[in-house]
Amino acid sequence: MMLPVSELHDFPGHPFQVRDDEEMEKLAESITQHGVLMPGLVRPRTAGGYEIVAGHRRKFASVKAGIREMPVIxxxxxxxxxxxxxxxxxxxxxxxxxxxxxxxxxxxxxxxxRKAGRPSKENSAGIRQNLFSIQKIADDAGEGKTKIQQYIKINDLIPELLEMVDGNEIKFNPAYELAFLRLEEQAVLYDILQAEEVTPSxxxxxxxxRASQEGRLSEQDIATIMREEKAQTRDTGKVTLPAKEIEQFFPKSYTPEQxxxxxxxxxxxxxxxxGAQER
Structure with a gap:
């Protein structure tokens, strides 16, 4: 059916950003010319209106294009x-x-x-269910089971480090290892990364x-580990731009690639x- 976009509400805790970028401009232009070709998926809200399950970008683009209604299932x-x-x-x-x-x-x-009925993590049934659930996510996403486990683990990173992962300042595999550090250790690490302008290999x-799990990771230890390899990579030609120094110049919606x-x-x-001045 066709519903007013004003009655379509975001999914609570929706983890995917809706970015007002070049791709959104193209989508809005397409909707202006042809309308929304693929209906969104919504469900009724107890508070009134409808909750978007699929179609957040289509709704945003419709509003951007000045379209007041959108087809939904x-x-x-x-x-x-x-x-x-x-x-x-x-x-x-x-x-x-x-x-x-x-x-x-x-x-x-x-x-x-929750749908399966969560058994205790300590018993074998709980372990089997957890592995089965992760395998299903992997199959649905076309990813390896280990990769899914790693993605879930990086939720344990503090927001500042996770932002560096999104900006490709910290690669994914190192990020997974860092997610095992305690929160206070991660906070110290982040400060050192900014001060030294380095990223962990x-x-x-x-x-x-390893040092964290052995209970011997002090602030000095973190600084020492990060400075050792910095000397080895100083002349590689790599230039790192700390996010804090450049984010002020860009709209918040801009992706690292933009x-x-x-x-x-x-x-x-x-x-x-x-070149023109030198000529």
Whole structure:
């Protein structure tokens, strides 16, 4: 049916960002010309209106294009079914950030467990169910079971480090190892990364994890580990731009890839101007 976009409300805890970027501009232009070609999926809200299960970007683009109504399929479903459908309809999109996948997979895992009736983690039935649930998420997403477990684990990172993962300042495999650090250790690590303008390699992250699990990771230990490999990589030509220093120049909706393109474009313009002056 056609419903007013004003009656369509976001899914609670929706883990996927709706970005007002170039792709959204294209979607809004398409909707202006052809309308919404694929209906969204919604369910009735007890507070009135409808809750979007799939179609957040289509709603945003419709509003952007000045369209007041949007085609949707209305379906009654329980909370856990809605979570599973919401994750499955979004996680295969391009440009999904690691943090978005991490939260989405965790939400889906919890929903699958609730639907099955969660047994105790300590007994063998609980372990089997957990492995079965993770395998189902992996099969649905086309990812390996280990990868799903790693994504779920990086939810344990503090927001500042997770933002660095989204910005590709910290690679995924080191991020997984860092997720085993205690929160206070992660906070110290983040401060050192900003002060030293470095990012941890996989071997550094593994050493930090091992020291943390052995109960011997002090602030000095973290600084020492990070500075050792910094000397080895100082002359590689790599330039790191700390997020805190550049985020003030970009809209919050910009993805790391968009920021990179703008920086490269500005450098290209600077190089042309410099070349003209030298001539």
């Amino acid at each position: 209305v379906r009654d479903m329980d909370d856990d079914t809605a979570v599973i459908l919401m994750v499955d309809s979004n996680v295969q999109r391009e440009n999904v950030l690691p943090s978005e996948k991490a939260r989405a997979y965790k939400m889906k895992l919890d929903a699958i467990k 996989l071997s550094q992250a593994q050493r930090l994890k 920021k990179k393109k703008i920086i490269v474009k500005l450098l290209a313009n600077w190089a042309r101007q410099r």
